[in-house]
Amino acid sequence: MQDNNIIKFLDLSDIIATEIISTEDRYIFIAEAKKNHIVCPRCGNITNKIYDTKWQNIRNIPIRGKLVIIILLKKRYRCPYCHKRGIPEKYESIDKYARKTKCFDKYLAKETVSKNYSKVARENGLSYTAVNNAVKKVIDPLIEQQLSKLS
Numbered sequence: 668m669q670d671n672n673i674i675k676f677l678d679l680s681d682i683i684a685t686e687i688i689s690t691e692d693r694y695i696f697i698a699e700a701k702k703n704h705i706v707c708p709r710c711g712n713i714t715n716k717i718y719d720t721k722w723q724n725i726r727n728i729p730i731r732g733k734l735v736i737i738i739l740l741k742k743r744y745r746c747p748y749c750h751k752r753g754i755p756e757k758y759e760s761i762d763k764y765a766r767k768t769k770c771f772d773k774y775l776a777k778e779t780v781s782k783n784y785s786k787v788a789r790e791n792g793l794s795y796t797a798v799n800n801a802v803k804k805v806i807d808p809l810i811e812q813q814l815s816k817l818s
């Protein structure tokens with residue numbers, strides 16, 4: 668598959684896929700952030716100096732009925748100006764510490780409208796707790812919003 672098509676296939680604004688592996692039941696994307704630099708939170712300078720990296724598995728919305736796993740190369744930067752180290756990347760599409768993309772949480776919450784949590788968990792290869800957490804994460808802010816309008 669052409670590089671450009673792989674990117675479109677993943678459909679995340681800030682993550683770029685470099686490789687795709689298709690198995691019987693899943694698509695595995697090897698990916699990293701599109702941005703190759705960050706703004707130092709301490710001194711405000713821009714840096715592209717890598718401090719360290721690690722791989723993390725992130726789940727995303729199924730494609731054509733297959734599970735989607737993003738193997739993301741997470742980078743931490745160091746700042747050559749103020750010498751701050753271990754500055755993590757920030758992502759638009761993934762919350763800090765999350766193992767699922769934001770849109771996958773939304774997808775799961777939507778799925779629970781017509782199916783019970785156990786079924787959604789089974790269909791997506793997730794635990795009941797993971798589905799429950801996704802629903803909470805998506806629905807709770809909406810409820811808060813409604814309540815603040817009432818008061």
Ligand SMILES: [Zn+2]
Nearest residue numbers: 707710746749
């Ligand atoms: Zn700095």
